[in-house]
Amino acid sequence: MARRPSTPQVVFTHVAIVLVTLAALYPVLWVLKMAFSPGQAFSMDLSPIPTAVTLDNFRDVVGTTDSQGSWLFGRQLLNSLVISVATSVVGLSLSTTAAYALSRWNFPGREQGMGAFLVTQMFPGVVMAIPLYLLLDLFGLLDSLTGLVLVYATTSVPFSVWTLKGYFDTIPVALEEAATIDGASRWMTFTQIVLPLARPALAVTGLFSFMTAWNEFILAATLMGDQRSFTLPVVLQHYVNDHQTEWGHFAAGAVLVSLPVMALFFALQRHFVEGLTAGGVKG
Amino acid sequence: MISLVLGAYAAEITVWHAYRGAEEEALEQAAHQFSEQSGHGVRLVGVPSGAYSSKLETAIPRGNGPDLFIASHDNLGKWTTMGMIEPLVLSPTGHIPVAVDALTLDGKTWAQPLAYKSVMLLYDPARIDTPPTTTDGLIELAHQQVEEGRYGLAWQASEPYFHAGFMHAFGARALEPGGGARLDTPEHAAAMAFSKRLASDEGIAPAQPTGALIAQLYDEGRVGFVISGPWFTADRSRAIAAAPLPIVSETGRPMAPYLTVEGVFEVPGAADGSADFARYLALGEGAAVRSEVGQQAVSDLAIQSDAPMRVAMAEQARTAIPMPSDPDVANAFEALARSLRAVQRGTLTPEQGAKSAQNYYDILSRPLPPAADPRPWLVGVALLVLGFLGWVGFQLREPELRARVRRHGRDYLWILPAGLAMSVLVVLPFVTGAAVSLFAHKGGEWRFVGLANFLDIALARDWPVTSSLSFVFTLGVTILWTTVNVILHVSIGLGLALLLREPWVRLRSVWRALLIVPWAVPNYITALIWKGMFHAQFGAVNAILGFLLMRGEPIELDWFAQFSTAFCANLVTNTWLGFPFMMVVTLGALQSIPRDLEEAAEVDGASWWFSFRYVTWPLLKPALLPAVILGSVWTFNMFNVIYLVSAGEPNSSTEILISEAYRWAFSRGNRYGYAAAYAVMIFGVLLVYSRAANRLVGEKVI
Numbered sequence: 001m002a003r004r005p006s007t008p009q010v011v012f013t014h015v016a017i018v019l020v021t022l023a024a025l026y027p028v029l030w031v032l033k034m035a036f037s038p039g040q041a042f043s044m045d046l047s048p049i050p051t052a053v054t055l056d057n058f059r060d061v062v063g064t065t066d067s068q069g070s071w072l073f074g075r076q077l078l079n080s081l082v083i084s085v086a087t088s089v090v091g092l093s094l095s096t097t098a099a100y101a102l103s104r105w106n107f108p109g110r111e112q113g114m115g116a117f118l119v120t121q122m123f124p125g126v127v128m129a130i131p132l133y134l135l136l137d138l139f140g141l142l143d144s145l146t147g148l149v150l151v152y153a154t155t156s157v158p159f160s161v162w163t164l165k166g167y168f169d170t171i172p173v174a175l176e177e178a179a180t181i182d183g184a185s186r187w188m189t190f191t192q193i194v195l196p197l198a199r200p201a202l203a204v205t206g207l208f209s210f211m212t213a214w215n216e217f218i219l220a221a222t223l224m225g226d227q228r229s230f231t232l233p234v235v236l237q238h239y240v241n242d243h244q245t246e247w248g249h250f251a252a253g254a255v256l257v258s259l260p261v262m263a264l265f266f267a268l269q270r271h272f273v274e275g276l277t278a279g280g281v282k283g
Numbered sequence: 284m285i286s287l288v289l290g291a292y293a294a295e296i297t298v299w300h301a302y303r304g305a306e307e308e309a310l311e312q313a314a315h316q317f318s319e320q321s322g323h324g325v326r327l328v329g330v331p332s333g334a335y336s337s338k339l340e341t342a343i344p345r346g347n348g349p350d351l352f353i354a355s356h357d358n359l360g361k362w363t364t365m366g367m368i369e370p371l372v373l374s375p376t377g378h379i380p381v382a383v384d385a386l387t388l389d390g391k392t393w394a395q396p397l398a399y400k401s402v403m404l405l406y407d408p409a410r411i412d413t414p415p416t417t418t419d420g421l422i423e424l425a426h427q428q429v430e431e432g433r434y435g436l437a438w439q440a441s442e443p444y445f446h447a448g449f450m451h452a453f454g455a456r457a458l459e460p461g462g463g464a465r466l467d468t469p470e471h472a473a474a475m476a477f478s479k480r481l482a483s484d485e486g487i488a489p490a491q492p493t494g495a496l497i498a499q500l501y502d503e504g505r506v507g508f509v510i511s512g513p514w515f516t517a518d519r520s521r522a523i524a525a526a527p528l529p530i531v532s533e534t535g536r537p538m539a540p541y542l543t544v545e546g547v548f549e550v551p552g553a554a555d556g557s558a559d560f561a562r563y564l565a566l567g568e569g570a571a572v573r574s575e576v577g578q579q580a581v582s583d584l585a586i587q588s589d590a591p592m593r594v595a596m597a598e599q600a601r602t603a604i605p606m607p608s609d610p611d612v613a614n615a616f617e618a619l620a621r622s623l624r625a626v627q628r629g630t631l632t633p634e635q636g637a638k639s640a641q642n643y644y645d646i647l648s649r650p651l652p653p654a655a656d657p658r659p660w661l662v663g664v665a666l667l668v669l670g671f672l673g674w675v676g677f678q679l680r681e682p683e684l685r686a687r688v689r690r691h692g693r694d695y696l697w698i699l700p701a702g703l704a705m706s707v708l709v710v711l712p713f714v715t716g717a718a719v720s721l722f723a724h725k726g727g728e729w730r731f732v733g734l735a736n737f738l739d740i741a742l743a744r745d746w747p748v749t750s751s752l753s754f755v756f757t758l759g760v761t762i763l764w765t766t767v768n769v770i771l772h773v774s775i776g777l778g779l780a781l782l783l784r785e786p787w788v789r790l791r792s793v794w795r796a797l798l799i800v801p802w803a804v805p806n807y808i809t810a811l812i813w814k815g816m817f818h819a820q821f822g823a824v825n826a827i828l829g830f831l832l833m834r835g836e837p838i839e840l841d842w843f844a845q846f847s848t849a850f851c852a853n854l855v856t857n858t859w860l861g862f863p864f865m866m867v868v869t870l871g872a873l874q875s876i877p878r879d880l881e882e883a884a885e886v887d888g889a890s891w892w893f894s895f896r897y898v899t900w901p902l903l904k905p906a907l908l909p910a911v912i913l914g915s916v917w918t919f920n921m922f923n924v925i926y927l928v929s930a931g932e933p934n935s936s937t938e939i940l941i942s943e944a945y946r947w948a949f950s951r952g953n954r955y956g957y958a959a960a961y962a963v964m965i966f967g968v969l970l971v972y973s974r975a976a977n978r979l980v981g982e983k984v985i
Contacts, residue, residue: 005785006701010787013782014788016782017779017782017788017794020775020779021798021861024798024800024801024859024863025797025800025861026798027801027809027816028751028800028815029800030806030812030823031804031808031809031812039502040499040799041294041499041503042495042496042499042815045823046826046827046830065324070464071357074420091531093700094700094701094704095701096594097698097700098697098700098701098702099698100697101694101697102698105691107687107691107694107695108687108688108691111704112462113698114611116705117705118711118916118974119970120705120709121913121916121917122916122920122965122966122969122970122973123709123713123921124940124944124962124965124966125922125941127719127944127948127959127962128712128713128716128718129712130341131712131713131715131716132708132717133341133345134345135707135711135715137345137347137934141346142347148562150704150708154705154708154709155708155709156704157704158705160911161701162909162913166579171822190878196555215806215807221331221334221338222334222341225328225342225347225750226328227328227329233805233807236329236808237331237334238303238331239331240811245493245494245495247495250808252654254785254805254808256764257805257808258803258804262800262803265796265799265803266796267804268797269792269795282734
């Protein structure tokens with residue numbers, strides 16, 4: 001039977017939650033305000049509520065065309081989508097099998113392998129951009145979506161392996177043993193039994209890989225040489241330069257860039273909390 | 284069909300540029316006209332200005348660059364040494380001489396000049412009738428503006444490019460004619476003192492003036508005079524007028540600004556017709572379009588404009604001094620900028636500022652370490668590889684292990700794809716990058732130096748350990764940064780998770796959804812917003828603090844003037860960015876702790892704290908630890924927040940290791956080897972940390 005909280009406790013808890021939520025949303029509301037206000041100014045007052053509402057900034061950003069008059073924004077949105085979805089797919093296919101092997105089988109080198117995945121998280125990105133550029137150039141993957149997807153997907157592998165392994169650890173082995181007795185191969189057990197059970201963790205890692213690709217701009221700007229192959233974050237950087245910042249356009253672009261991620265976050269929320277549980281508790 | 288398209292593609296001339304707005308439009312028109320006349324296709328690619336020069340310098344040497352690119356002349360020296368550009372033949376009489384001078388190096392001309400730009404004295408014609416001709420007059424008029432409730436004068440005070448007018452009027456210069464810089468002169472001190480007087484003592488200028496802020500103040504009619512160039516006037520919503528910069532009353536000499544010349548550069552092996560297009564853009568029709576549509580001050584002498592703005596520009600060009608194209612000027616600028624900020628804030632006197640600028644310049648332009656013999660290294664690396672292989676072979680001699688490997692043979696197939704991808708795309712680039720740490724680079728020259736970079740860093744050879752440039756100092760800051768961040772992330776995340784799991788909390792899923800918003804919005808966006816909110820005069824943070832302290836007006840705190848507050852600004856931003864992840868992880872972990880345990884404890888009379896401490900926490904800890912370790916590694920390398928919020932201010936003291944490495948690579952004289960050595964040391968520190976963390980916890984966490 002649940003204990004009944006006292007009234008002050010209830011009030012205090014709700015006040016605390018509301019305050020923290022307001023603090024968390026305040027800067028974001030500002031982005032919204034600048035996006036919907038006319039002009040390119042940085043909002044300088046306290047209130048995050050726009051005084052005049054217009055869709056001009058969105059119209060400008062969405063309506064960008066190139067010198068031949070083709071619809072640039074649409075092209076770049078498509079690039080972002082294709083790259084991010086492909087990154088999740090490639091990233092997940094690389095990491096699920098690895099995570100499963102690391103979770104289930106005690107082969108020699110397993111410990112070292114897991115250590116190695118963590119260690120790669122410690123590589124500082126600063127030194128890697130130029131070697132990556134040379135490498136992709138060597139393979140002829142420069143300025144191609146494939147090259148960027150491969151780079152992003154591998155970047156997301158360590159976190160995915162870590163999360164997935166933690167989750168696989170919590171799935172009882174008994175189910176798989178039963179299936180093996182019934183004559184199922186390892187691959188069948190993995191795809192038919194384990195993966196469906198791991199849906200929450202797959203959702204979280206998939207989303208993470210998606211975000212890695214969706215938000216990245218330094219590599220995208222270095223590796224892609226053409227407006228038509230730019231992703232949206234690179235385009236956003238265009239609005240912020242040394243001489244002048246087009247805050248209105250930048251904010252409108254920021255809203256557009258954030259919306260899909262936000263939608264995915266909310267859609268996958270249910271899985272989220274569960275998917276990130278890194279084992280240790282349930283096991 | 285496809286081959287036809289490709290064929291048409293091949294004949295195209297690709298042009299890179301960083302123009303926006305009217306200038307971009309003019310360029311497009313000119314390209315269109317040229318295509319119609321010549322039959323050559325022209326493909327224009329706008330590159331974000333932030334990444335422009337690094338992109339040029341990576342792409343062109345490897346043959347992935349454009350045929351032509353448009354840029355200002357100040358990197359000319361670097362580009363010729365890198366062999367990135369071809370000399371071009373200019374019309375001998377068509378251009379204003381100063382533009383041709385600026386593009387001339389070693390007796391050759393390196394680009395078709397397009398337009399020249401320099402700063403001028405811009406003013407609001409609605410408020411000011413006659414622009415002043417001396418600085419005394421300027422200060423007087425500026426005070427009048429202040430009395431009328433607006434700022435008198437705004438310019439990007441901490442940037443040497445904008446400071447150049449004062450510098451030259453006091454007889455100082457960034458680089459000496461024979462090479463090198465002398466910044467610790469009385470002339471430099473006097474120029475800095477004058478800049479400080481205008482920027483802060485007189486009370487006529489806004490704080491922390493960035494280009495974007497000044498533009499906005501001007502559009503809102505809140506500033507009378509602006510020192511800036513044609514790029515500033517282009518998109519203004521208020522009327523704006525221009526005059527040449529005034530004479531500095533103290534010395535009687537004119538404020539001579541730097542003149543930059545924008546030109547079209549041709550890359551070696553450029554497509555047919557490239558040189559024709561460059562010439563077309565520079566003179567005649569192309570220049571006319573750029574003048575009319577793009578409002579550029581074109582270098583083509585045949586095109587005169589009587590627009591007042593352009594007349595002022597032409598007049599200013601007479602006193603202006605071409606910006607030096609020696610790559611060393613970047614070091615002098617970096618050193619001057621640092622001192623200017625300190626002097627304007629009052630943390631250094633002008634004399635100290637000049638001395639410190641010289642000191643910093645000497646550090647930035649210090650000679651490369653002596654060359655080392657690479658042969659012992661090659662042998663060493665070969666021995667290491669052999670040793671490793673030998674070790675593996677030795678291990679495999681054990682029949683038991685061999686049997687295990689054989690038995691698990693197929694298991695390796697499961698990690699093969701991930702392992703292979705990681706080795707090629709993560710490990711290989713890192714190892715290559717790390718190998719660079721054995722070399723030193725300065726101004727296009729590479730030298731093998733062995734461990735010299737590491738020794739320089741570890742022993743703080745070039746400056747004292749207490750200097751904000753020393754590795755130990757930055758490491759200390761980084762550890763403090765990581766620790767405080769992780770503590771805040773975990774405690775806030777844990778606190779919220781504990782509150783949000785109570786079944787009696789209303790709208791739980793709504794709060795949970797809203798609280799992860801900071802995580803969902805890309806951090807380079809929100810970091811920029813936070814930077815704006817921490818502005819001393821216009822930021823929301825000071826306004827809110829003023830409101831909370833019941834001052835009735837914003838408090839006046841320059842967040843980036845001292846270490847403590849600048850560090851706090853970074854911290855607030857990163858805490859805001861990072862707590863949702865910990866909250867979600869904790870919620871997940873909490874969900875799997877059976878509530879009955881805690882309730883049983885509380886029914887038995889245990890306090891809330893007791894039941895948390897002895898029931899919940901022990902169950903929670905193992906689930907949180909991996910997240911904490913991973914989170915601390917991420918925070919340790921959190922480049923975006925430091926770079927975008929405090930940018931290392933003041934005096935690069937809030938820099939963390941990763942941003943410090945970035946500075947050495949990209950803004951302090953391209954010391955790639957030195958930066959790579961930093962990166963290797965970062966990696967080493969993290970490796971030690973994760974080992975220690977594992978041992979501390981007493982079990983294998985990750």
